[in-house]
Amino acid sequence: MAAERVSGAGVTVVGRARWERALIWGGFPVAGAVLGGLVWLVAGWVVALRWVPMRGPFELVDSLPDLPAALGCMGLGAVAGLVLAFVAEREYVTVAVGDDRVVCVRDGAERSVPRASVGAVFVDEGRLVLLDRRGRELLVYSAREGADLPGTERLARAFKAHGYPWSPGGDPHRDEYRRWVPDMPGLPSGANALLRARAKALDSGDGEEAAQLREELGRLGVVVREDGKKRQFWRCVPPPLG
Template sequence: MTSEESLGPVPLRKDRTTVLGYPRGDLLTVLIGMPILGLLLGIALPPLARWLGDLPVLPWRDGIALVGSLDRPWHTAIAVGLGLVVGLLIAGTDYDETLKVTLTDQELVADLHERKRSIERARVSAVFLDGKELVVLDESSREFTRGVHKTAARALARALRSHGYPWQEADPHAALFHRWIPGAPGLPAEAHAVLVARKAALKNKAADDVRDLAETMQGLGYVVRDEGKDQYWRPLAVGTDERGGAARD
């Protein structure tokens, strides 16, 4: 994590670089607030469990009784330590799951799950927010990247437009999406098979498989997105381009 990433949109005038990372306020809330919450839970859970243990009807009574029995100082210290560790793990996971974007007038670099990919500005056809996720489309309307992003929409739009990227207020291809119905006409059998596998991955919360299968769909010429428990698909708007973004270490 660089200091620039924690600041949100930070134009660096000398080399015209803007880093769209984790806004400082959100970063401080997560990195400080979550451990403090874990600390408070570590202190509060044993007395709360003892109070709950007096209720006549109580599920998981044995487990709650065990938590309530942790009343010695070293028990409390362990509970507080565990709370801090859990808080830090949650904070780290939230940071890792957030898409970071670096902009220049020549290229856009996306950093997600410690993998960096770059795309030339001339190849970007649209950038927009889909709910909490930032989406970048290439010239064939493939999703070059998609990920949860913390910067406010207004700041995103200002930063992207300042570097000449085509910011959109909504998905310009939204009207092309169809709700996926297994076996329905419009998709080849291979695409249906991928979406069946992806539905199972979504149910099992296998995030890596969900992303990989979305990439597989794009290789077949289709973009897929989710709304609730449903999958939606659309054909690529301009042919099929397999180049994607250039991977960088």
């Protein structure tokens, strides 16, 4: 897929560039094979170091004939590289911007937002966010929750080309956020518990759990974001209807 293209239906697709895909699908397996070869080369040396923990895999490699051991290590490394390439491809967010709607695809899941619902679009601290006209989050993809996003400039060109309200300065509601601390007042019932659970998910690196908890908070009328130190900040909005 091209990094940025306009389809016959007038939809601008922002996806991974061909050279990036070639680098991932070709480079990761090659790098894995090289690392596997290095494991074979150092296996005998590691086995000789009696103080090294978990020497079992190295002892196994060292006990095998040279050619099968080398080919096996390189093959396993290449397979591991292919698995990493597959994960990287699945986590990438492809964004199709049309005059009437935005469609995003990540990990095989497609999410669509009508153009009429969008009040602001921005990229801020590794997050692609679409807000409605009342400041509620319609769509969020965050690098801290595992998403791999296209470049900001490419996204900006695509959204502005179709007349979306792009916010070049990032989050237009940045000044409304408050730092969250446990059991602080002013939050809807149940929000503190969700924020505590989300803090644990962020600390453990569980991006999927953090994303689900963010959506739960949105249903209570709480918009949450975090900074590079995993500190959470929140603001209240009218909860969605229904």
